[in-house]
Amino acid sequence: MGYCHCESCRHWSAGPVNAFTLWKPEALEVTQGVDKIGTYNKTPASYRKWCRSCGGHIFTEHPEMGLIDVYAAVIPEFPFEAGVHVNYQEAVLRIKDGVTKMKDVPVEMGGSGETVAE
Numbered sequence: 001m002g003y004c005h006c007e008s009c010r011h012w013s014a015g016p017v018n019a020f021t022l023w024k025p026e027a028l029e030v031t032q033g034v035d036k037i038g039t040y041n042k043t044p045a046s047y048r049k050w051c052r053s054c055g056g057h058i059f060t061e062h063p064e065m066g067l068i069d070v071y072a073a074v075i076p077e078f079p080f081e082a083g084v085h086v087n088y089q090e091a092v093l094r095i096k097d098g099v100t101k102m103k104d105v106p107v108e109m110g111g112s113g114e115t116v117a118e
Contacts, residue, residue, distance in 0.1 A: 001072065001080055003095070006087035012048060012057065016093035019072035019080060028059065028068050065109055088116050 001021045009018035030037065038052045047061040060069040072080045085091075086109075088101040096118050105111030 002082045002084035002086060002099070004086050005089075005091040005093075007090055008042060008046075009087075010090075010092065013071070017091075017095070019082070020069045021072050021075065021078065021080065022062075022065075022067045022069055025061070025066070025068050028070065086111075094118070 001019075004018045004020055005016075009020075010016060012018070033051065033053070036051055036053045037058065038050050039047050040050065041047045045062060045064050047063065049058045049060065050056065051058060056074070057071055058074060059071060062069060072078065082097070082099050084106075085095065085099055085101045086105045087103075089103045098118075101116045101118060103112055103114040103116050107113035
């Protein structure tokens, strides 16, 4: 769980940061409305899913990482606790919360793994 500060996530979420929760694909089950899910992929790294009925953003498949990002805002009962800020070099809203700030993303996700100061 964490916050993404990249320009692409900011535009998609229409906010200064995007709160994410990452899951293995088998942990996600869509129980209704599958026929109403639209897909937008700006890059091969992200398949963003949204509801064609209400326009709400639901989740993003990250096939290269083998993970799915279910937006924290759509699972309100989930005890969200950020463990990292990613793409902090692109931040437009600085957050001083003592949580690790990554320049881009961790090495395991294809990034530099470098951290930056709050």
